[in-house]
Amino acid sequence: MDIVVCVKQIPDPADPGELDPATNTLKRDMKLIMDESDSYGVEMALQLRDAAGEGEVTLVSMAPHEEVNGLRSALAMGADKAILVSDETLAGTDALGTARVLAAAIGRAQADLILAATESSDGYTGTVPEQVAELLGLPSVTFAKEIQAESGEVLVKRQTEAGYDEVRCPLPAVVSVTAGVVEPRYPSFKGIMAAKSKPMDQVGISDLGISADQVGWAGGGQEITDVSPAPEREAGEIITDEGDAHERIIALLEELRIV
Amino acid sequence: MGTIWVYAEASGGKVASISLELLTRARELADTVEAVVGGDGEALAAELGAHGATTVHATGDLGDGLAGPAVASAMATAIEGGAAPDAVLFGTTYDGRDVAGRLSVKLGAPVITNVVELEQGDGSLVGTEPVFGGTVNVSTRFSGSGVGLFLVRPKSFAAEESGGGPAAVAALPVPDLGATGAARVVDRFAEEASGPKLDEAGIVVSGGRGLGEAEKYSMIEDLAKLLGGAAGASRAIVDAGWVPYSHQVGQTGKVVKPDVYVACGISGATQHMVGMKGSKNIIAINKDAEAPIFGIADLGVVGDVHKVVPKLIEALQARG
Numbered sequence: 001m002d003i004v005v006c007v008k009q010i011p012d013p014a015d016p017g018e019l020d021p022a023t024n025t026l027k028r029d030m031k032l033i034m035d036e037s038d039s040y041g042v043e044m045a046l047q048l049r050d051a052a053g054e055g056e057v058t059l060v061s062m063a064p065h066e067e068v069n070g071l072r073s074a075l076a077m078g079a080d081k082a083i084l085v086s087d088e089t090l091a092g093t094d095a096l097g098t099a100r101v102l103a104a105a106i107g108r109a110q111a112d113l114i115l116a117a118t119e120s121s122d123g124y125t126g127t128v129p130e131q132v133a134e135l136l137g138l139p140s141v142t143f144a145k146e147i148q149a150e151s152g153e154v155l156v157k158r159q160t161e162a163g164y165d166e167v168r169c170p171l172p173a174v175v176s177v178t179a180g181v182v183e184p185r186y187p188s189f190k191g192i193m194a195a196k197s198k199p200m201d202q203v204g205i206s207d208l209g210i211s212a213d214q215v216g217w218a219g220g221g222q223e224i225t226d227v228s229p230a231p232e233r234e235a236g237e238i239i240t241d242e243g244d245a246h247e248r249i250i251a252l253l254e255e256l257r258i259v
Numbered sequence: 260m261g262t263i264w265v266y267a268e269a270s271g272g273k274v275a276s277i278s279l280e281l282l283t284r285a286r287e288l289a290d291t292v293e294a295v296v297g298g299d300g301e302a303l304a305a306e307l308g309a310h311g312a313t314t315v316h317a318t319g320d321l322g323d324g325l326a327g328p329a330v331a332s333a334m335a336t337a338i339e340g341g342a343a344p345d346a347v348l349f350g351t352t353y354d355g356r357d358v359a360g361r362l363s364v365k366l367g368a369p370v371i372t373n374v375v376e377l378e379q380g381d382g383s384l385v386g387t388e389p390v391f392g393g394t395v396n397v398s399t400r401f402s403g404s405g406v407g408l409f410l411v412r413p414k415s416f417a418a419e420e421s422g423g424g425p426a427a428v429a430a431l432p433v434p435d436l437g438a439t440g441a442a443r444v445v446d447r448f449a450e451e452a453s454g455p456k457l458d459e460a461g462i463v464v465s466g467g468r469g470l471g472e473a474e475k476y477s478m479i480e481d482l483a484k485l486l487g488g489a490a491g492a493s494r495a496i497v498d499a500g501w502v503p504y505s506h507q508v509g510q511t512g513k514v515v516k517p518d519v520y521v522a523c524g525i526s527g528a529t530q531h532m533v534g535m536k537g538s539k540n541i542i543a544i545n546k547d548a549e550a551p552i553f554g555i556a557d558l559g560v561v562g563d564v565h566k567v568v569p570k571l572i573e574a575l576q577a578r579g
Contacts, residue, residue: 013530019390024397036309037511042557071489084333099360118274122513122528125372126351127410130327132362143353155445159504160353161270163450169442178497178512212436221369221405225385226398233536234557240548241562246571247519249542252558256540258462258486259520259578 003045004106005079006116006132008059009070015122023217024224025092026122029139029223032063034070037185038116038172041177042074045115046185048149056080058109068200075195076187082198083108087205089110092217095123099131101215103206113154114174118143130168133174141167145181147220212246214257260379262342267296267307267329274306276459277350279418281411286311286380286421288440293426297321297354299332300428302490308426310418316431320446327357328439334358335365338406346407348421350376359410361439370408371399375415375556392510392529393536413458414516414537424444424550450505455489457506461518462488463538465508466496467531469524469545470566473501479523485575489537491515493525496511509534521562524564527552544568 009032038189045057059074059082064149068084076081086103093101106114114136120127127162133140143159153170159178169175213219239248253259263285267278278294285292287300294307302316307315318333333349337382347362349355351373363370380400383411387398401407414446416426457463464486466479476496483490491508493503508515509531520538525531527543535541536555542555544567560567 017394029272088559095372096363096367109407119511121511125370125410127360127363127370127372130357131364132359134331134439137438139439140357140539141325141442142327142357143504158353159454160447161275161505163448163505165444166446167442170261170438173442177404178504179494180500183291183500183512195416202397221397221401221403222371223402224395224397224399225380225397226387228396230393230396235554236559238548238553238556238559238561241544241560241565241567242378243570245544245560246561246569246574249567249571250574251518251560252540252565253486256519257577 001048001055002058002110002112003049003055004058004060004075004109004111005038005041005045005103007038007042007059007071007074009033009061009063009067010035010120010188019227023072023092024227025217030099034069035117035121037119037121038074040179040182041115042077042079043116043182043184044147044177046078047182048113048147052149053120058083058111060102060109061085061106062090062098064088069202072195073187075198076191077185078092078191080198081201082217083201083203084201085205085208086088088213089216092220093124093191093215094222095127096131097219099128099135101130101205101208101210103129103132104210105203106122106132112171114172116174116176118176118178129174129176136174138172138174139169141169142176144154144175144177147175213216260289260345260384262291262293262344264296264347265312266347266355267294268350268352269296269303269355272302274303275350275351276418278415279310279349280413280416281350282307282310282312283419283441283568284377285351288384289345290446295330295334297326304425304428308423309420311423312426313423314429315426316429318431318433323444324440325357325442325444326354327361328436329407329433329450330358330528331361331365332436334362336434338366339441344406349408349410351410351412355410355537359408363408368403368405368407368408368557369401372410374409374411377409377411378436384409391532412514414514440540451502456549457489457491457508457512459568460489460520462486463508463515463519464488464521464523465491465493465525466523467493467525468495470496475565476502478572481572482521482568485572487503488517491496491529493528522552523568525552526550527554
């Protein structure tokens, strides 16, 4: 089973980013890491590949300045190879532009199944997997908590408001994976060493038949009208528990007529 | 502004609160508000009409198909055929994102996402989105001339009735979906039958990493139940697999605005705070006095959740 996993490389969430004052888009000139949200899709792909006993896991990523750090992490986990679309013109690209680039790159790999996270940890638009599916003319199942592969199709447990739906979907298909549903493996030392020599195919947007006016901030068809600080919420009373803090909580709940 | 479409979702014959919120805001912004339903329109026409929709465009029963490709194709076909809403509003829900994503590709139009405020700008709608954990608001509008697509966060607006009569039902045919419509729902499972929904509850009790282990989450559920509320969770313990994603409160997860939010063992990562800082009253229990959650709490208790929460449960049980 050949699987493509979309992987986003983002600034370390522990070190919050900032907006470029000139363009009002996120600055991404620091070292990037693999979005933790994507580690679940990578893990699921590895499990499906290993269960099938054949096939390859190919990572597909897009970054403005040849960043491979996050891809190396996923290769170290056990993915077989990576395609990186890197092009200066990609800076500021929105979700639809990103989906166009990813869909074109996925077209270069042979894939039975395309996995992605439900949303990234930095942009969290949550629309890219479905946009990729539509661009490729494929069926899709979003918010998967479990994927089982059977002959030529997948059986997916899809998160719903009430619980989950069991969805049967023929391959090829796009499935987005919810965070926390599998335990992503830690790369072994051997895996880290092996990752350095795994194939990394770097392409520009012209290699994918995409023109510069379809991507970047200008290709997005949006304009920012205002950027302003959000109103702050004030801190209230802080007490230290001396064994009776629950009484203070109950007093507040009484005051609010909750109890 | 002329016409706004609202993608309306429903379950069990009742329109989802997010959809009623969107209809309420839409009628303040547009001359005409119409609903789009992936399913039967007749059953929902009265409730949609009472919240401002004059027409409900309904696909009819989708059977075991998913909403995303079917509703997006039906909308795109209607728009290409001359129906020209100025904007379409979707809730940030499982199906809302699917439909918006597919429609965006069909129309070649971007989606403005995570919107918490919608205003009439100079000739077009402007959507405001919080970034960096809700510390900065960014307002965006479309520079093109096509239909504006907005994914709006639940609880951004209050739902109010307009006093309108039932909406007229119009058929919105679903064209042949080809391969895109091949996914089939074979079974549906309900996980949470009791208690209020997380994003509609008046009281939310959430647990975080400070609980120490998955088994301790039961005390969060017990406290939520005693208060007649819903149980939530921080992303950390959802990612750790202690509780399902459906409990997650935060930027990636549910946005809640209850009367009372009780954060237990949650330090207050920005990603969590953006999902709950709109709560009317916030009570936080955490052993670290420096935890960021105390910066927004109305009542902060510096203490051990394993001591404070059981005592709280015991005292509430004693009151009966």
